[in-house]
């Protein structure tokens with residue numbers, strides 16, 4: 001790993017941190033990639049030191065632009081992410097990438113594939129890539145992703161790209177955690193277009209039709225525009241951009257579409273309201289996870305076993321038992 005030479009403006013370490021953590025924070029704010037990697041590992045694994053670092057770093061976050069990329073596996077999200085990163089680098093902006101691949105715990109191939117393709121960016125010290133695979137994080141993957149984004153933001157990344165798979169609610173939450181969400185489509189998705197209606201279309205701010213070198217791209221553009229016209233009342237017309245990510249075609253247009261969306265967020269005040277929504281969502285999921293953690297201790301499990309007995313034998317009812325479990329009595 002190399003050390004970034006770009007100086008970040010905030011280099012005063014936080015006095016609340018103890019010696020070694022304060023030193024680590026100073027190194028991180030100085031652009032040391034190894035310090036960043038260590039802090040991210042702690043944050044991801046739920047290590048107490050990660051939480052302390054996050055608390056110290058959090059006030060320095062809030063400056064990065066965040067862009068989420070979602071879409072079916074194989075749609076080309078990693079390739080698009082790669083190309084977008086290059087486009088932002090060309091503008092002189094530093095880039096952080098958070099790649100989430102739910103299949104990676106089972107098939108390392110997917111994540112290795114991504115890594116190989118992203119190697120091009122590894123040589124660029126102003127791009128930092130983090131793959132997130134753990135699903136066991138406190139508050140779920142979505143909360144963990146937010147934490148990672150906040151650290152990259154405090155580190156000084158100008159743009160943070162979040163790649164996820166648009167398969168489940170968790171992924172929709174993650175993609176929705178960015179200021180701008182790109183939905184990556186491909187020609188010949190056939191029936192999949194129908195399923196797009198559910199949820200995912202609502203969070204898409206920019207639509208990309210990737211693999212436009214393949215037949216059916218125009219049809220896909222029309223199908224998406226038709227779908228969008230069913231839902232016209234959102235104050236923003238999501239642009240549909242044809243791209244060929246493997247050849248870098250249309251990527252500048254895609255970046256410009258993201259810029260337009262960001263400008264609209266700023267002009268309409270939605271940037272702030274969405275930030276409030278995200279904060280509320282993360283607090284809620286962390287609080288929920290904390291409560292569950294407190295309940296599922298050894299004594300909590302014993303209590304639950306006794307309560308289950310009472311409910312099953314009709315000594316108590318489920319509602320009373322749940323209240324008793326929560327109250328610890």
Ligand SMILES: Nc1nc2c(ncn2[C@@H]2O[C@H](COP(=O)(O)OP(=O)(O)O)[C@@H](O)[C@H]2O)c(=O)[nH]1
Pocket residue numbers: 071072073074075076077078079080210211212213214243244245246247
């Ligand atoms: N023909 C064509 N193939 C592409 C394009 N973009 C990506 N691919 C290929 O599609 C496959 C899946 O890409 P990947 O970025 O890993 O998709 P992800 O699973 O959505 O991240 C790879 O073999 C890419 O080379 C494109 O614009 N045209």
Ligand SMILES: [Mg+2]
Pocket residue numbers: 077078079101114163
């Ligand atoms: Mg991928």
